[in-house]
Amino acid sequence: MSLLILYGSETGTAQDVGESLRREALMRNLTVRLISMDEYDLHSLPNEKAALLVCSTTGQGEMPPNMRSFWRSMLRKSIPNDFLTNTHAAVLGLGDSSYQKFNFAGKRLFRRLEQLGARMLTQLGLADDQHEIGIDGALIPWKEAVWMRLYEEKIFENMKLEVDPTTVIPSKFILEPASISENLNFHEEDQEYRLLTAEENRRVTADDHFQDTRLVRFSVDDKDSHFFSYNPGDVLMVWPYNNDESMQIAIDALQYSDDLLDRPVHIRTNDRYLNPPPKWLVGDPTTLRSCLRRLLDLQTIPRRTFFEVFASLAVDEFEKRRLLELASPQGLDDLLAYANRVRRTTAETFRDFPVTSKSISPERLFDLLKTIRPRAFSIASSPVVQGNSIELLVAKVQYKSRLSDPRRGLCSTFLSRLKPGDKVFSKIRPGTFKFPPVEVPLICIGPGTGVAPFRSLLISRERNASSCQSILYFGCRNSKSDDYFREEWEKCRRTKVVKAYSRDQEEKVFLTQWFFYCLQFSDLRATSNDRTTKCWGNTGMDFGEECFDFHSGFLRRHAQSSDWSDT
Numbered sequence: 298m299s300l301l302i303l304y305g306s307e308t309g310t311a312q313d314v315g316e317s318l319r320r321e322a323l324m325r326n327l328t329v330r331l332i333s334m335d336e337y338d339l340h341s342l343p344n345e346k347a348a349l350l351v352c353s354t355t356g357q358g359e360m361p362p363n364m365r366s367f368w369r370s371m372l373r374k375s376i377p378n379d380f381l382t383n384t385h386a387a388v389l390g391l392g393d394s395s396y397q398k399f400n401f402a403g404k405r406l407f408r409r410l411e412q413l414g415a416r417m418l419t420q421l422g423l424a425d426d427q428h429e430i431g432i433d434g435a436l437i438p439w440k441e442a443v444w445m446r447l448y449e450e451k452i453f454e455n456m457k458l459e460v461d462p463t464t465v466i467p468s469k470f471i472l473e474p475a476s477i478s479e480n481l482n483f484h485e486e487d488q489e490y491r492l493l494t495a496e497e498n499r500r501v502t503a504d505d506h507f508q509d510t511r512l513v514r515f516s517v518d519d520k521d522s523h524f525f526s527y528n529p530g531d532v533l534m535v536w537p538y539n540n541d542e543s544m545q546i547a548i549d550a551l552q553y554s555d556d557l558l559d560r561p562v563h564i565r566t567n568d569r570y571l572n573p574p575p576k577w578l579v580g581d582p583t584t585l586r587s588c589l590r591r592l593l594d595l596q597t598i599p600r601r602t603f604f605e606v607f608a609s610l611a612v613d614e615f616e617k618r619r620l621l622e623l624a625s626p627q628g629l630d631d632l633l634a635y636a637n638r639v640r641r642t643t644a645e646t647f648r649d650f651p652v653t654s655k656s657i658s659p660e661r662l663f664d665l666l667k668t669i670r671p672r673a674f675s676i677a678s679s680p681v682v683q684g685n686s687i688e689l690l691v692a693k694v695q696y697k698s699r700l701s702d703p704r705r706g707l708c709s710t711f712l713s714r715l716k717p718g719d720k721v722f723s724k725i726r727p728g729t730f731k732f733p734p735v736e737v738p739l740i741c742i743g744p745g746t747g748v749a750p751f752r753s754l755l756i757s758r759e760r761n762a763s764s765c766q767s768i769l770y771f772g773c774r775n776s777k778s779d780d781y782f783r784e785e786w787e788k789c790r791r792t793k794v795v796k797a798y799s800r801d802q803e804e805k806v807f808l809t810q811w812f813f814y815c816l817q818f819s820d821l822r823a824t825s826n827d828r829t830t831k832c833w834g835n836t837g838m839d840f841g842e843e844c845f846d847f848h849s850g851f852l853r854r855h856a857q858s859s860d861w862s863d864t
């Protein structure tokens with residue numbers, strides 16, 4: 298009998314956690330299966346001795362795509378309440394407490410398993426991206442409790458409680474020589490990405506402004522126009538590549554020759570690795586350089602699980618000791634100081650442990666490194682105005698930490714460096730904004746690049762003769778440096794733009810203050826009594842959803858006459 302680990306994941310973190318649990322289970326002498334929830338038949342669950350379920354929450358409190366049909370089956374009324382009385386289970390939810398529906402998927406899954414009689418091994422684990430050490434903050438105590446309970450209940454024979462952190466687990470993949478190579482293609486059956494072509498990449502902040510913000514325009518190939526059709530509020534998922542700097546640091550540390558990097562290889566699953574990997578990874582022949590460029594994330598901050606695997610492969614005693622410290626639950630503060638606080642990248646970590654790095658075989662990279670995940674950007678263009686193109690407004694993330702090199706966001710740097718003609722794997726995903734019909738008056742609050750979805754919406758509404766008036770509250774530093782889409786807003790007839798420049802005067806003024814100021818001293822009016830003014834905000838700063846509810850109530854009380862013009 299083996300331990301079952303199921304995951305539901307949108308961008309792969311839950312799968313990574315599943316991988317690390319699988320590794321620990323193997324070290325504890327267990328046999329283990331790791332499967333995405335939708336690939337698992339719910340009818341088999343009552344026959345399992347123990348199942349660990351790890352799932353993230355996506356959208357606005359939604360289940361991730363690869364557990365939706367599993368979840369639908371779980372909700373069937375025909376399932377009896379004693380369905381899982383023989384099954385031990387534990388749930389770890391992955392979420393982000395800055396979302397209103399924090400860890401909704403994990404909470405619902407836990408509750409449903411309890412309803413069906415599952416014997417819960419421990420309390421629901423609630424991992425939070427906002428935690429100082431990220432998901433490890435909840436993962437570590439949760440998994441310790443799970444292992445302890447499995448051990449105490451003697452659910453699996455021969456299970457070991459203590460593990461030797463230096464145990465080497467066989468690699469997940471093997472690389473076999475191939476005759477030709479191709480670039481990796483990110484085509485999965487249910488998660489297909491297609492290529493967009495960069496057409497223009499224009500800096501929209503003043504040259505002397507500290508922030509480099511780009512308006513990046515992509516053209517859509519005619520054959521893909523249906524695939525890339527979108528509505529205002531939708532997002533573009535973009536699959537970035539590692540930047541040249543990180544590639545170079547990693548390759549220098551790993552000491553791979555050009556010959557090794559460019560040799561065509563087939564990536565095959567090692568028999569002992571049970572979870573089928575994506576087809577695009579083990580399909581066409583490729584090269585190690587292509588994988589290091591397009592697949593394996595060299596810029597992410599290494600997590601504790603990275604140090605566990607890295608330590609187990611260390612050949613130098615001094616480096617091994619240090620890596621084991623960083624990998625141990627007691628070494629969390631140390632790990633925080635070494636990696637998280639200074640935002641050290643995985644490539645730089647290779648450089649810091651040169652003896653171990655140069656002994657890492659290419660296969661092992663696939664055990665050590667997370668795969669690059671697509672990132673979501675609100676679409677700034679309008680499907681009715683811009684036709685077959687898609688625009689993103691992207692602020693390049695770059696800042697200083699205690700380390701000498703600047704820290705760079707993987708995807709924003711990737712996008713900001715695109716040249717016309719460059720191709721990018723992307724797909725459209727419905728956004729979380731569900732905008733009302735054009736007849737409903739709108740108040741939008743979008744400071745900085747948060748204005749992107751409202752530009753998409755408001756310039757679409759400009760085209761429609763039945764559109765109501767809208768107000769956009771926009772905030773930026775000053776009128777000359779980062780006043781995005783200034784000329785466009787001036788031409789708008791159905792949108793009034795109220796701006797707050799935070800640094801154009803002695804005293805700083807922020808959009809939130811300005812917004813409330815306007816509310817107090819202006820008599821906001823809607824176009825008719827029977828329509829409700831809707832208030833939409835796209836800012837991670839001072840507004841919570843409750844605040845919006847409160848203020849849309851406030852606005853509603855003020856929405857009385859048929860004219861917005863004196864607002």
Ligand SMILES: Cc1cc2nc3c(=O)[nH]c(=O)nc-3n(C[C@H](O)[C@H](O)[C@H](O)COP(=O)(O)O)c2cc1C
Pocket residue numbers: 305306307308309310311312352353354355356357358359361391392393394396397398399400401426673
């Ligand atoms: C588009 C998007 C929507 C999200 N929505 C929520 C949410 O509603 N509630 C929540 O707790 N976390 C939310 N999150 C945070 C993720 O659940 C969290 O980052 C998780 O670690 C991602 O795991 P995954 O990579 O396995 O999908 C969201 C993340 C993204 C990118």
